Amino acid sequence: MEDLVESILDYVRNDYTDYAIMINGEWGSGKTYFWNHKIKNKIESLQLNGKQYTTIYMSLYGISNLEEISKKIFIETTQLMDRNLQKYMQTNGQTTIPEYAKTGLDMANFFGVTQNGDHIDYEEFFSTDDKVLCFDDLERANVDVIDILGYINNFVEHDHIKTIIICNEKELSTKFKSNNLEMKTFIATYLLDKEGSLVKANDKPMVEQIQDKIEYVFDKANDYERIKEKLIGETFEYAPEFSYIINGLLMRYENNEELIRFLRQNTGLIVSTFNKSGTRNLRILKHALNDFRKIFEMVNKYYPNTNNRVLQTMLIFTIAVSFEIKAGKVTKDKFINIKDNEEYKSILVSSRVLLTDNRQFYIKEFDNSYYYNFKSEYRFIKFIEIYVRTRIFNMKVFRENMEVIINTVDTDKLPGYKRLLTEEYWKINDDQFDSIIEEILEDVKNGRISLIDIVKLFAYFSYFIKKGLTKYDMRTIKSIFFNGMNIASLTSEYCDNVEEELGEITVGEANADIEEILKHFNNLNVQLKDKMYIEKAEEIFKCIPMRMDVFYERFDKECMNVPIFKYYDVFQTFQRLSCASNEDVVTIREKLVNRVKLYKAEIEPEMKNIKQLKQLIDDYTKNKDATIKIVMLREFARDLEYILEQYKTPVLGSHN
Helix, strand or coil: CHHHHHHHHHHHHCCCCCCEEEEECCCCCCHHHHHHHHHHHHHHCCEECCEECEEEEEECCCCCCHHHHHHHHHHHHCCCCCCCHHHHHHHCCCCCCCHHHHHHHHHHHHHCCCCCHHHCCHHHHHCCCCEEEEEECHHHCCCCHHHHHHHHHHHHHHHCCEEEEEECHHHHHHHHHHCCHHHHHHHHHHHHHHHCCCCCCCCCCHHHHHHHHHHHHCCHHHHHHHHHHHHEEEEEECCCCHHHHHHHHHHCCCCCHHHHHHHHHCHHHHHHHHHHCCCCCHHHHHHHHHHHHHHHHHHHHHCCCCCHHHHHHHHHHHHHHHHHHHCCCCCCHHHHCCCCHHHHHHHHHHHHHCCCCHHHHHHHHHHHHHCCCCCCCCCCCHHHHHHHHHCCCCHHHHHHHHHHHHHHCCHHHCCHHHHHHHCCHHHCCHHHHHHHHHHHHHHHHCCCCCHHHHHHHHHHHHHHHHHCCCCCCHHHHHHHHHHHHHHHCCCCCCCCCHHHHHCCCCCCCCCHHHHHHHHHHHHHHHHHHHHHHHHHHHHHHCCCCCCHHHHHHHHHHHCCCCCHHHHCCHHHHHHHHHHCCHHHHHHHHHHHHHHHHHCCCCCHHHHHHHHHHHHHHHHHHCCCCCCHHHHHHHHHHHHHHHHHHCCCCCCCCCCC
């Protein structure tokens, strides 16, 4: 990001420019925030030849004619022209009025304002080498983009004013195609009819013919490219630093101590949910966090002892529903008929058995995406869905939902370790704390807790020892946890989102003891990963040769970027392959070649087994008479050789 800032400043510092620069990025990605917080102040702190720079920012959102842009510039500069202009021009040898000054003159005339020339510093007004214009939201103007760029070009080409244009070029392209579509379709159809193309035999469908004619006759995109080439010297792609921007979004809640503490503790959840939305629209995230502020305040006011896990779920759900609705990914009625969490769960259960409608499929995808690896009993909160969808905070539904939640997630009935992991530890009563500690240690000793949760719990115990909240010393606790992890590894599942899971820890700081536990966890987790893939490989490869449809489906979905051959016996792979049909041998061969092109780094660990498989095929086909099967297997071995070649270190000085 700093490189981008410096490149823009280099453009401003340049003594002479006859071009503008463009910052291109998606809607809501933080481009305007970037201008206001990263660029504007740095430009205005620049001094060249004794002059301090001034920035003039204009949003083109909703602008309906070029005169409105002139008004904006006039209002920003607040410079008023009068009759002494001619005297100034003669004195300074000025023969033409700069385009920039014409704007001010037009607006002064428009407003009917004059002022004594002795009080106007024309030297300052006509100066263009210390001003930077910024035009934002180019794609959102209601004026032809070509006309706007031509207007801006006057400032850039004639007056050499530093000019920055902020826009979303992807939306510009869509706008060119969609403007006056009905009229364009009518004219294109008329022209095709006149040419006789509509009645002639043609391989193309009529819709395609009309679309081609529209693009040929009304090709605004080419006009845009031509003027852009003339006006824009450099285009910078804006890729936001989300951690920086999200931190900026959270700063607005600094006055609410409880809320800001909760949000900062759960920044990982915010970022994770944002990423799962599949968009880069920070504007929607900003609105979602603002909605959550209202939700958080109402929950704390009426139900102050609400479980922390419930609040985390509410945070995820608020962001998720906001993106699903406001990003236009789904229509609002996808959620409107789901009355409560029980109905939501019943839809999920039925969708696992049989997908009978689009809503089932959508809800299943929604849940799999946003709640992946986040365990929560209560995942659909109706009052939040209503609030996001309608902007109405329904108190009746709020109270109904919260009463059910409180009764469903009764912390007194939760196991001790879940209480510690799902609510702030200081909410546990003093008279319960010691018994909960003992209960947790007993569960850890007997391996009754998942590996990743044991690591989280150790962070808490490390913090408790530091604060003197437990009678146990670190040596005893480490011994209990190490042994408990070994036992738990026999029944635990592989954790593939360790960083996200550990991001939920809200106490203490990393130390040598935690690092030691984490190292032991990582070793055990790798073993669990191997165990998981060994079982997966057994399930998938046993489908060869009798259930090839299942093999292909699972291999494509689960194994393309996984070194699955590492986890299955090479001789059994060969046996199954040799029993497959010739057609299947060819299909598998093609999949493997395509796979290495797409996921070379990911599947490298399986190359040892691929090499052994090639050797087995070579030995089997050696000196055998040619049959179709033998020829296919030899081709298979040759493609395996090609795959292995991709991992050989290139010869020094080669130009591969």
